[in-house]
Amino acid sequence: MTSAKTLTIAISGASGSIYGFTLLKFFLANDYKVDFVISCNGEYVTFKEMGLDLRDLSIADKKNKILELLALEHKESNFKLWDQKNIAASIASGSYKSQGMIIAPCSVGSIGNIASGTSNNLITRAADVVLKERKKLVLLVREMPFNSIHLSNMKTISDCGGVILPAAPAFYHQPKTIQDQINFIVGKVLDQFDIDHDIFKRWRGDANILNDYLV
Numbered sequence: 001m002t003s004a005k006t007l008t009i010a011i012s013g014a015s016g017s018i019y020g021f022t023l024l025k026f027f028l029a030n031d032y033k034v035d036f037v038i039s040c041n042g043e044y045v046t047f048k049e050m051g052l053d054l055r056d057l058s059i060a061d062k063k064n065k066i067l068e069l070l071a072l073e074h075k076e077s078n079f080k081l082w083d084q085k086n087i088a089a090s091i092a093s094g095s096y097k098s099q100g101m102i103i104a105p106c107s108v109g110s111i112g113n114i115a116s117g118t119s120n121n122l123i124t125r126a127a128d129v130v131l132k133e134r135k136k137l138v139l140l141v142r143e144m145p146f147n148s149i150h151l152s153n154m155k156t157i158s159d160c161g162g163v164i165l166p167a168a169p170a171f172y173h174q175p176k177t178i179q180d181q182i183n184f185i186v187g188k189v190l191d192q193f194d195i196d197h198d199i200f201k202r203w204r205g206d207a208n209i210l211n212d213y214l215v
C-alpha cells in the first residue's frame with residue numbers, strides 16, 4: 001500500500017477542535033485518506049466549543065455525524081475513524097504506511113505523554129510510531145502560559161524530529177474574521193507537508209520598508 005495522500009489527524013482535549021475539523025475537511029476534500037482519532041477529552045471540548053455531541057454513539061454513528069458536519073458524506077470511504085482506546089488500530093503500528101500525523105489541537109497532556117513515550121492512548125501511541133519511523137509529526141499546541149515542564153517536553157519532541165507548531169495566529173495578513181485566523185494556522189500546518197494552498201495571504205515582501213521605517 002502506498003503512503004501517498006494518507007495521513008492521520010487527531011484531536012486532543014486542548015481548546016481549538018475547530019483546527020482539527022478544518023484540517024480534516026481540507027484533506028478529505030482534497031482526496032486524502034485520513035485516519036482520525038479524537039480523545040475522550042477532545043470529544044468533551046469539541047462539544048463545549050462546537051456543539052458537536054458524540055457522546056454514547058457507536059464509531060459508525062460518530063463517523064456519520066462528523067461527515068455530516070463537514071458536508072462530506074461522499075468522502076466516507078476515505079475517512080477512517082478510530083476509537084482512542086483501540087491500540088490494535090493500523091496507525092498504532094510502524095508497518096502502516098502514511099505521510100505522517102497532525103494533532104490539532106494538541107494538549108500539553110498529550111505533549112507530556114509523547115515526550116515521555118508512555119503511549120497511553122491511540123493518539124500518543126500513533127505519534128510515538130510516527131516519530132520512531134522518522135515521519136512527519138506536527139503538534140498544534142494550545143496552552144498559555146507554558147511552564148518549564150511543557151517547554152522541556154516540547155524540546156524533547158522537537159529534538160526527535162517532531163514539529164511544535166503553536167496555535168499562535170499572526171496579524172500581518174490582515175485577518176477580518178475568526179475563520180481567517182483559523183485558516184492562517186491551518187495553512188501553516190499544510191506548509192509543513194509542503195501542500196499548495198491559498199487559504200491565507202502570504203507575506204510577499206515590502207520593498208518600501210527601507211524608506212518608510214528604517215532609520
Ligand SMILES: Cc1cc2nc3c(=O)[nH]c(=O)nc-3n(C[C@H](O)[C@H](O)[C@H](O)COP(=O)(O)O)c2cc1C
Nearest residue numbers: 012013014015039041042045107108109110142143
Ligand atoms: C474546556 C476545556 C478547555 C481546555 N483547554 C486546554 C488547552 O487549551 N490546552 C491544554 O493543554 N489543555 C486544555 N484542557 C485540558 C485537557 O483537556 C486535559 O489536560 C486532558 O487531560 C487532555 O487529555 P488528552 O490530551 O488525552 O485529550 C482543557 C480542558 C477543558 C475542559
